[in-house]
Amino acid sequence: MHVLKFGGTSVASAENIRKSLAIVAKAAEQGPVVMVVSALGGTTDGVIGAGRAAEQANEDFREALQQLEERHVTAAHDLLGADAQHSAIAHIQAQFDELKQLCDGIFALGELSNRTLDRLMSYGELLSSQLIATAAQAYGLDVVWADARQLIRTNSRFGMAEVDMGTTEKQVAEFRGNHSANVWVVPGFIAADAHGAATTLGRGGSDYTAALLAAALDAEKLEIWTDVSGMMTADPRLVRGARPIARISYQEAMELSHFGAKVLYPPTIQPVMRRGIPLWIKNTFAPDDYGTLVEVEPPRTPAVVQGISSIGNLTLLNLEGSGMVGIPGFSMRLFAALARERINVVLITQSSSEHSICVGVNAQDAGLAKIAVDEEFAVEIAAGRIEPLRPETDLAIVALVGENMKDHPGISGKLFGALGQNGVNIRAIAQGASEKNISTVIRAADVRKAINVLHEAFFEATKKQVNLFILGPGNVGSKLLEQLARQQPHLLEKMGLQVRVVAIANSRHCLVDENGLDLTAWPAELAQAPAQTLNEFKELIISRNLRNSIFVDVTANPAAAGIYADLLAKSVAVVACNKVAASSDYAHYARLKSLSKEFNASYLFETNVGAALPVIGTLNDLTRSGDVVRRMEAVLSGTLNFVFNHYDGTRPFAEVVRQAQAEGYTEPDPRLDLSGTDVARKILILAREAGQVMEMADIEINGFLPPACLEGDVEAFYTQMAAHEAHFRALYDEAAAAGKRLKFVARYADGRASVGLQTVAPGHDLYDLRGKDNVVLFYTDRYVEQPLVVKGAGAGAEVTASGVFADIIRAARL
Secondary structure (H helix, E strand, O other): OEEEEEOOHHHOOHHHHHHHHHHHHHHHOOOOEEEEEOOOOOHHHHHHHHHHHHHOOOOHHHHHHHHHHHHHHHHHHHHOOHHHHHHHHHHHHHHHHHHHHHHHHHHHHOOOOHHHHHHHHHHHHHHHHHHHHHHHHHOOOOEEEOOHHHOOEEOOOOOOOOEOHHHHHHHHHHHHHHOOOOEEEEEOOEEEOOOOOEEEOOOOHHHHHHHHHHHHOOOOEEEEEEOOOOOEOOOOOOOOOOOEOOEEEHHHHHHHHHOOOOOOOHHHHHHHHHHOOOEEEEEOOOOOOOOEEEEOOOOOOOOOOOEEEEEEEEEEEEEEOHHHOOOOOHHHHHHHHHHHOOOOEEEEEEOOOOOEEEEEEEHHHHHHHHHHHHHHOHHHHHOOOOOOOEEEEEEEEEEEEOHHHHHOOOHHHHHHHHHHHOOOOOOEEEEOOOOOEEEEEEEHHHHHHHHHHHHHHHHOOOOEEEEEEEEOOOHHHHHHHHHHHHHHHHHHHHHOEEEEEEEEEOOOEEEEOOOOOOOOOHHHHHHOOOEOOHHHHHHHHHHHOOOOEEEEEOOOOHHHHOOHHHHHOOOOEEEEOOOOOOOOOHHHHHHHHHHHHHOOOOEEOHHHOOOOOOHHHHHHHHHHOOOOEEEEEEEOOHHHHHHHHHOOOOOOHHHHHHHHHHOOOOOOOOHHHHOOHHHHHHHHHHHHHOOOOOOHHHEEEEOOOOHHHHOOOHHHHHHHHHHOHHHHHHHHHHHHHOOOEEEEEEEEEOOEEEEEEEEEOOOOOOOOOOOOEEEEEEEEOOOOOOOEEEEEEOOOHHHHHHHHHHHHHHHHHO
């Protein structure tokens, strides 16, 4: 005999019922079938709502019941032919008449007891099962309707009755002996006590009904038909890459169902597990899908983890105090106090010092739990030997489940590392000696991120999703987006990085799509996107709480640099083209570096010096390997190098500067370049990365611009440069007469730094520096006579964008 259970979605409409009956008909060709059905989707909630409304003297219960009645009548019309409709509808109306009378009584008394609520809830399954039995007969099946209240015996614990398995087996055997029909249709969820009063088996109890009948009948198999194709590696509503689990052990299935896997109701497994009956989880709407087979000993697989699950609405209860140390009985009293209030403990953990014990309970039980425990330990609390119970709310459990975990070291480390790198703080940990489960308690707000991070780590080892929030799609930003669009397939195929741009923002608008923006259409879409402030953009990044998030600042905006600390503290990596933060007050620079380490979030700013040149990276490699930088000499402005390489007195100096700006080599305000401020920032950053504590005020800036050039706005700047052409021509002529070239040079030595215009003679390392190139000479304990030289293009939107891109990849791979 086969037992098939169909959930609420499988019988939610006439069309779905037909699909379920087609599955039953096919199974009946192989032998006798028991069809266990839930109420039509949403009916039980509707009936409970009507009862609660009646209890509160709210006459809306009548309308609620009327709507439920109309839904069932409509289902009968759609499902049955004319001959069967009349009697089925009459029966439905009679059942609802009883329901209305019951609610009238609740309304009059103003009370809804657990016993009455059980009777009220039983109508959902009674209505659906009788309608489906009638439809099955019309379908041509040999059917008998079996009242679960006459098959399953329980005690009188209304709300969640305990089953008397011995009596249940006798009643099932008796019914089987008295009926020869090939198909039984049985209402799930409901049973009866020894006095015939209706009881229920707890929400989700239709699965339990099916398991009890399968065990009592020693069935060949139990099939749970639902709206998904089996148990999944994670909740598909949270993890897009979740996939079905083909075969799983009873123990693993129980762990997953206990920790929130909604496909299976936890007590279901116990009756069939004891009998060794295989359990299939199948999809009513895709019956040919394999589904999940739950069995005693599935074939061993290389998979270490079978699935990831979670429980929300959790509260941690912390009992602690020095008076607990070495004193037996504290744990017993704690659990006894909770048991007296029928509070279920979901998780337990205790420190080896015995100073504290922590248990997890459902959030709705937390208030009652605190009262009960504080009363139990009132004497110890008053004496100061222990603290009053301290609840921590807004938590959830995320659990890894797998039989093979016990044979593989490092699983816990991988779990903690993956969560830690994404800023998911673990409040408590529990692992049984069987090592089938590792449970972590985290903030409820982090559940989606945590499950995705763990699924990626344990099930998608070849792919890592990276989420970018890009600020500043100007010259450099737009080139970066072009490069990302072009390289996305390569990154996924060759590096296993699924790089998605989740948001693009400028000073006016913010374009967002959590599934990834179309990088070919963003300019037009951004222009039409909603307005958003910088602070709102920061809050957007934090609130989305996506795994492997990277904030990319492609601006020169000081306000943008001001949000780095908040993002790093939320484990959001920062990639900055913006030099403001790294050249700000040393205390702020040091704090950002510290936050990066503390919260495992990269803070990378390679393009602050030398665009895409590996200047900072090379300097970091030197110092990490134990070398000491004694001196640095550098040309760090692609703009100034371009200008002085192109200026020969044949055309005005201001015209050459305009050309540099037009070709994208200057800062948005070219005065930052020509005043030496930008170069001073760069040598300051290098000095700090070399280990020097230094402020911007410590940099000696030897400018070459007449003071009037720095007054007014940018246009005034160009006007004044034109007016002082003789000054610039004189600088050039003096250098040329000596056979030298003009270079704007940055120097660092012995803890001091300076920048300024210098004349460089032939043979010097800086003399032949062409175009917009930058160069840095590192003199260290290892490179004494001949410096380590880093040289190449140091300006330009395309080049700078590639440097930002490289930092993004570095951050993504950490």
